[in-house]
Amino acid sequence: MSKKSEQPPILERAVLVFVNEDEAEDLVVEEELIGLCEAAQVEPVATIRQRLSRPYKGNYVGTGKVQEIAMLVNESEAEVVIFDGELSGIQSRNLEEKCKVKVVDRTQLILDIFARRARTKEGMLQVELAQLTYMMPKLMSVYTKFERQKGGIGMRGPGETKLETDKRMVRDRISRLNGEIDEVTRVRGQQRTSRRKHPFPFACIVGYTSAGKSTLMNRLAGTDVLVDAMPFATLDPTTRKIDLPDGYSVFLTDTVGFIRNLPTHLVAAFQSTLEEATFADFLVHVVDVSAPNWDIQRDAVMETLEKLGAADKPMITLFNKIDRLEDQTIPRRLVAEWPNSVAIAAMPGIGMDDLFAAVLNQVQELLGIAYVLIPYSHQHWVQECYDYGRVHRVEYKENGIYLEGELVSQLRQKLAPYEVAPMPA
Numbered sequence: 266m267s268k269k270s271e272q273p274p275i276l277e278r279a280v281l282v283f284v285n286e287d288e289a290e291d292l293v294v295e296e297e298l299i300g301l302c303e304a305a306q307v308e309p310v311a312t313i314r315q316r317l318s319r320p321y322k323g324n325y326v327g328t329g330k331v332q333e334i335a336m337l338v339n340e341s342e343a344e345v346v347i348f349d350g351e352l353s354g355i356q357s358r359n360l361e362e363k364c365k366v367k368v369v370d371r372t373q374l375i376l377d378i379f380a381r382r383a384r385t386k387e388g389m390l391q392v393e394l395a396q397l398t399y400m401m402p403k404l405m406s407v408y409t410k411f412e413r414q415k416g417g418i419g420m421r422g423p424g425e426t427k428l429e430t431d432k433r434m435v436r437d438r439i440s441r442l443n444g445e446i447d448e449v450t451r452v453r454g455q456q457r458t459s460r461r462k463h464p465f466p467f468a469c470i471v472g473y474t475s476a477g478k479s480t481l482m483n484r485l486a487g488t489d490v491l492v493d494a495m496p497f498a499t500l501d502p503t504t505r506k507i508d509l510p511d512g513y514s515v516f517l518t519d520t521v522g523f524i525r526n527l528p529t530h531l532v533a534a535f536q537s538t539l540e541e542a543t544f545a546d547f548l549v550h551v552v553d554v555s556a557p558n559w560d561i562q563r564d565a566v567m568e569t570l571e572k573l574g575a576a577d578k579p580m581i582t583l584f585n586k587i588d589r590l591e592d593q594t595i596p597r598r599l600v601a602e603w604p605n606s607v608a609i610a611a612m613p614g615i616g617m618d619d620l621f622a623a624v625l626n627q628v629q630e631l632l633g634i635a636y637v638l639i640p641y642s643h644q645h646w647v648q649e650c651y652d653y654g655r656v657h658r659v660e661y662k663e664n665g666i667y668l669e670g671e672l673v674s675q676l677r678q679k680l681a682p683y684e685v686a687p688m689p690a
Contacts, residue, residue, distance in 0.1 A: 276306040280343045283314040284350045293558040304378045310341040325356045335364045354403035372528040387449045394442040465514040466631040469542045472551035473562035474522025477585040481611040482519040509625045525565040547579035555589035582606040632671040637683040639666045
């Protein structure tokens with residue numbers, strides 16, 4: 266059974282400020298921020314919107330809109346204002362002075378959720394690194410009034426000293442965190458290299474947060490990964506060996522969910538986690554086809570994969586949660602339109618046979634058949650083929666060892682000099 270999280274108590278009441286320019290994105294933007302609030306134990310009590318092609322320098326939104334936000338805060342007795350955008354330190358400070366409550370942006374909200382969900386040492390290190398990296402430029406703005414007055418009577422020293430001290434402390438901590446994360450990355454690389462000694466490819470589950478990745482992992486591998494409808498239920502990657510029909514297998518890794526405009530700080534801090542997608546032989550992209558504007562979520566995942574340099578990898582697209590669709594012609598149409606795609610519902614287990622068939626086909630394509638005549642002086646390669654592939658036939662000939670088998674690409678490349686035409690049985 267998969268673990269379910271209990272409904273957390275509400276800790277704060279919030280006014281939400283939406284600033285997206287494209288009206289077509291309104292629904293997905295609103296639902297996403299409300300979902301983030303729920304994960305952060307925040308209750309939205311009022312919302313307001315201003316369409317912006319470019320934020321205002323001082324307050325992010327216009328002066329009139331700031332007054333409206335302040336009125337909403339007062340009327341709703343909210344304790345926090347949350348902007349669906351990224352505020353500078355000066356903007357946050359100016360808005361807090363006018364609204365008289367705490368003001369946070371989307372990145373801070375996501376970082377708060379990550380901090381709550383981090384359980385492993387690696388996750389905690391990555392979250393702290395992201396928080397400090399994000400805080401660094403905001404730290405500067407806190408001391409702006411001292412910077413403007415430096416050199417004045419009575420103002421020389423304390424402000425600058427405090428700023429420089431805090432900057433140095435943050436930089437030192439960031440440096441130490443990077444060192445610790447590098448060590449974690451090194452260990453993860455050793456584990457990945459060790460798994461590479463097995464004969465089967467590696468797949469990585471990717472998808473928008475809450476698309477159903479962990480549910481799928483639990484279904485396929487019998488794991489106990491936390492399943493939660495809230496964003497970012499899973500922060501730490503889990504790798505399991507999945508047995509497929511006919512004796513094939515694949516190593517499958519579940520990763521942190523992606524999100525629209527994934528903050529740069531998070532991409533950088535979680536590089537060692539996200540790079541699992543970079544090292545995979547192919548990707549399994551889970552798409553919640555029951556979500557409004559699921560195509561926007563799909564595009565957001567593809568944009569993040571582009572940033573990671575993994576967008577060109579072989580990919581199986583899973584249109585998940587088809588059981589929630591009223592029109593069941595939609596999954597059939599999508600599968601017909603999208604190459605290498607499958608329609609499933611991971612929770613009840615609908616479409617699992619089709620999924621296994623698609624994964625098996627991808628694994629077989631990646632293994633690749635090889636016909637080689639290995640010289641007796643290099644006969645150790647035969648054992649390598651048994652260790653790292655599926656050997657179908659071996660015959661000891663006068664001029665070498667003839668071998669037919671399905672091999673991983675790395676081994677096929679090593680044996681390329683010994684390739685021959687298939688020999689008759």
